[in-house]
Every structure is written in structure tokens, then in C-alpha cells.
Amino acid sequence: MPDDKVKRRLTTVLCADVYGYSRLMEADEAGTLEALRRSRAAIARLVERHDGRIVNTWGDAVIAEFASVVEAVQSAIEIQQEISDQESVAPQASAMRFRIGINLGDVMVDGTNIYGDGVNIASRLQELADPGGVVISSSVYDQVHNKLSVGFDCLGQRPMKNIAPLTSYRLTLGGQAAAQAGIPMPENRTPSQSARAPGIDDRREPSSSTNAVSDWLGRLPRPVAVALTVSAFLITINLFTGAHKIWFHWPVAIILLGAALRTVLGRRPERDRS
Known part of the structure; x- marks a missing residue:
């Protein structure tokens, strides 16, 4: 008797389609078909380079599978980069x-084809992607987020047709890919500045404040500046070692009095000479 048992396997599925394909065909059938052939050739080459295989193509869609999750994502990145380079000379x-x-x-396996929720989810994720962008499921993110030098934006749980909501992530590939994915970049920042960890810009404020204090002390008479610095140091020690017992006022008072006397006495000879 034939073996009718359904074969299954765990695999990484990549789904891709052309954004606005019907509009492009309506505007220029011959040119769009030629561009599609050129793009598919690039996709097939890059999928094969990363040990994947093209499962199916129909219309403007491409389905591929990979044994490695990392290779699948790397392939998608290279596909978007190469197609972007190819189309850079074309009118927008x-x-x-x-x-x-x-x-x-x-997925379920039938000969060379694959079916099931594993494929359907990849197709729905593709619909969430921006033109020129890549969206991955949380299961893919768990495998690659610490293995690839790309950024990830969590999209949360987006509703998808006939699929239970699941968490998805959008890839950000620095300044160029951020623009492709629709992520605005401030005009007065470079990509490297935008990728800087939160809080780095905030640390500039204390630095400027410190410079302001240093400038102010520099304008004071030297004895007063030294006295204020030592006094601040003593107050800090008192507050951190035992705020319940205040002792700093006595040494601070003596230091400030000495500084004031030294400043006054230092100026008296100048007035006498005048």
C-alpha cells in the first residue's frame, strides 16, 4: 500500500513579491517583465549562495526555503541591496x-513544494513589509538578533488575514535601509549618530555644566576659588558619610574666613602704593 503519511519538516521560509506590480504592468508591460526577470535572476543567485532553494514562483511572487535561519535573513538583506542597486537608475x-x-x-512537504502555516505566515509578514524592506517573525528574531549586524524594530502583534496575531520585527540596515523601511532620520544627524545608544547625547549636559563651573571659579580670586572647591569637597563627604550628623560647617567657615582675609590683605598693599 502507498504511504500516504504527510511529511513535515521545520524550515525557514522566505516570501517575496513586487510592490505595486499591477500598477507597473499597466504602465509598461514589457519593461516590467524585463525588470522582473532581472530581479528573479538575482534572487535565485543569492538564494543559492546561501544554501537555499526556490520552491515556487507565480506572478510576481517568489517562495524560497533555507535550512539556516541566519542564511535566510542574510540572503534577504543582499536581495534588497542588489535590487535597489539595479533599480537606482530607473525612474522612481x-x-x-x-x-x-x-x-x-x-511545513508540509509534497514533492518539491511546501505548504501549511509556516508558508502562510511568511506570506502575511511580507505584506507587512515596506517596499524594499524585510519583516521577520519572532521565531526568526530569536535565532538571529545576536548573530547579524543589523537593527530590529518590533512591530508588535499586527493583525494578519486568516492568521492569529504574532509579534514581528522589521529589519533596519543603517541609514540606507532605515530610509527604505520608512524610518525617518533627523536631518542634522549622520547615520552613525542616529545609531548611537540612548543617553549618550544626554551625557553632554553635565560636561557643559562642569565647564561653566570651571570658568566661574577661574574668574574668582585664587584663594576664594580654592576655598570654595575644598568646602564643596567637605560638604560632599559629610552628606555621603553621615547626613544625620552635620559637621562640615565648622571647617568650611574657617576655610572661607581665611580665604576672605587673605584676599583683603593681599589687596591692601596695592591700595597703599596707589
């Missing part, structure tokens, strides 16, 4: 841009 209205979704999940 006719440029061909793909959206890519990637999912790690269980």
Missing part, C-alpha cells in the same frame, strides 16, 4: 521594489 515611478517576509515554522 517605475522602480521595482520587493517586500520580503521570513518565518521559521513547520
Whole structure:
């Protein structure tokens, strides 16, 4: 008797399609078809480079699978970069841009084809991607977030047609990919500044405040400046070692009095000479 048992496997599924394909075909059928062939050739080459295989193509869509999650995401990044380079010379209205979704999940195998929720989820994730962008499922994110030099924006749980909501992530590839993914970048910042960890800019304020205090002390008579610095040091020690017992006022008073006397006495000879 034939073995009718359904074969399953865990695999990484990549789904890609052309954004605005119908509009592009309506505007220029021959040019769009030629651009699609060129893009598919690039996709097939990059999928193969990362040990994946093209499962199916129909219309403007491409489905591929990979044994490695990391290789699948790396392939998607290179696909978007190469297609962007190819279409950079085309007018903006006719440029061909793909959206890519990637999912790690269980699939049913029928010959060379794969089916099931693992494929459907990848297809829905692709619909969430921006033109030229990549969106991955949380199962993919768990495997790659500490293995690739890219950023990830959590999209939360977005509703998807006939699929239970799941957490997804959008890839950000620095300044260029951020623009492709629709992430605005402040005009007065470079990509490296925008990628800086939160809080670095905030640390500039204390630095400027310290400079202001130093300038102010520099304008004071030297004995007064030294006395104030030592007094602040003693007050800090008192507050950190036992605020319940105040003792700093006595040494501080003596230091300030001595500084004041030294300043006054130091100026008296100058007045006498005048």
C-alpha cells in the first residue's frame, strides 16, 4: 500500500513579491517583465549562495526555503541591496521594489513544494513589509538578533488575514535601509549618530555644566576659588558619610574666613602704593 503519511519538516521560509506590480504592468508591460526577470535572476543567485532553494514562483511572487535561519535573513538583506542597486537608475515611478517576509515554522512537504502555516505566515509578514524592506517573525528574531549586524524594530502583534496575531520585527540596515523601511532620520544627524545608544547625547549636559563651573571659579580670586572647591569637597563627604550628623560647617567657615582675609590683605598693599 502507498504511504500516504504527510511529511513535515521545520524550515525557514522566505516570501517575496513586487510592490505595486499591477500598477507597473499597466504602465509598461514589457519593461516590467524585463525588470522582473532581472530581479528573479538575482534572487535565485543569492538564494543559492546561501544554501537555499526556490520552491515556487507565480506572478510576481517568489517562495524560497533555507535550512539556516541566519542564511535566510542574510540572503534577504543582499536581495534588497542588489535590487535597489539595479533599480537606482530607473525612474522612481517605475522602480521595482520587493517586500520580503521570513518565518521559521513547520511545513508540509509534497514533492518539491511546501505548504501549511509556516508558508502562510511568511506570506502575511511580507505584506507587512515596506517596499524594499524585510519583516521577520519572532521565531526568526530569536535565532538571529545576536548573530547579524543589523537593527530590529518590533512591530508588535499586527493583525494578519486568516492568521492569529504574532509579534514581528522589521529589519533596519543603517541609514540606507532605515530610509527604505520608512524610518525617518533627523536631518542634522549622520547615520552613525542616529545609531548611537540612548543617553549618550544626554551625557553632554553635565560636561557643559562642569565647564561653566570651571570658568566661574577661574574668574574668582585664587584663594576664594580654592576655598570654595575644598568646602564643596567637605560638604560632599559629610552628606555621603553621615547626613544625620552635620559637621562640615565648622571647617568650611574657617576655610572661607581665611580665604576672605587673605584676599583683603593681599589687596591692601596695592591700595597703599596707589
